[in-house]
Amino acid sequence: MVRGRDRWWLFYTGVTIVNGRFLQTIGAATSSDLEVWDKQPASPLVSADPHWYERLGGGRWHEEAWRVPWVFADPEGDGWHMRITARANHGPHDDRGVIGHARSRDLRRWEVGP
Numbered sequence: 001m002v003r004g005r006d007r008w009w010l011f012y013t014g015v016t017i018v019n020g021r022f023l024q025t026i027g028a029a030t031s032s033d034l035e036v037w038d039k040q041p042a043s044p045l046v047s048a049d050p051h052w053y054e055r056l057g058g059g060r061w062h063e064e065a066w067r068v069p070w071v072f073a074d075p076e077g078d079g080w081h082m083r084i085t086a087r088a089n090h091g092p093h094d095d096r097g098v099i100g101h102a103r104s105r106d107l108r109r110w111e112v113g114p
Contacts, residue, residue: 002071002107009107010037012029014026014027014043021062023063024063026066027040027044028040045108046110047066048064049112052089052113053086054087065097066100068085069084070083070084071107079103079105080105081101081102082110083099084101084102
């Protein structure tokens with residue numbers, strides 16, 4: 001959970017079951033008082049980019065690993081970073097675990113990178 005310009009942001013893992021497999025994405029809820037929370041309508045907010053990360057159906061893995069977001073302010077003061085538990089889209093299937101990365105200036109729009 002982080003404090004943005006005028007509200008608190010709570011990022012979470014959302015799961016959808018697709019043909020018996022788990023599709024994981026990142027969503028968010030916001031609050032001004034830490035008691036009442038509103039789910040952000042643009043959920044999922046952050047999804048795995050197939051340019052860098054394995055997507056559901058792109059391999060033999062039982063899920064699209066895109067979970068456990070950790071958001072923190074850019075130490076240089078230029079927006080926000082998000083670290084995500086993910087899987088690379090290349091390499092041996094049992095050795096693809098990586099830490100994903102996304103950046104944002106406003107906590108609403110995220111750009112996924114390596």
